[in-house]
Amino acid sequence: DGGITQSPKYLFRKEGQNVTLSCEQNLNHDAMYWYRQDPGQGLRLIYYSQIVNDFQKGDIAEGYSVSREKKESFPLTVTSAQKNPTAFYLCASSIRGAGAANTGELFFGEGSRLTVL
């Protein structure tokens, strides 16, 4: 079945450590996104990528880094520079292209819950 897989589901990290969250999709989507969600709040965009080897900062990119070396993969690194990294991280993808095919609908992974101790 096609979909998006995030791992790990739960992650604990000590302060000062970098951690990388995995996101893999087999939907053949061009665009991929990373969002952060804090309790009782909506989703905030961290980074997004429209195509391989290209990515753009979202609204809260500071303290995060990404790469897009393959179409299927868009890992997110939470660096020690991120001051408050405890949150629910959601990866998503969407079809990108002109015309009706680009509905903009997002397909989400099940999320990764990061806790900094």
Added chain:
Amino acid sequence: RKEVEQDPGPFNVPEGATVAFNCTYSNSASQSFFWYRQDCRKEPKLLMSVYSSGNEDGRFTAQLNRASQYISLLIRDSKLSDSATYLCVVNTGSASKIIFGSGTRLSIRP
């Protein structure tokens, strides 16, 4: 001003009631619009897309008003299972940037 703003809720309504949510967006060039549903501690899932002509899916009706830059979601004959957070989502058309509202929490009571 936020790019996408929603009624904050929470809405607490009895089973069988009709409830409506609104969402406004600031970018007049926005191209596509959606309502997502998110259950507690889960990922958001698409509820329905929103079209200019309005669209209906069972008990759910979505409307888009481009002139006033808002979208709405109407839920008729609400069920206990409708309890969730409803997220308004706007594709601004700018480099595939998709913006989420902060969500409206709905709680249906027996």
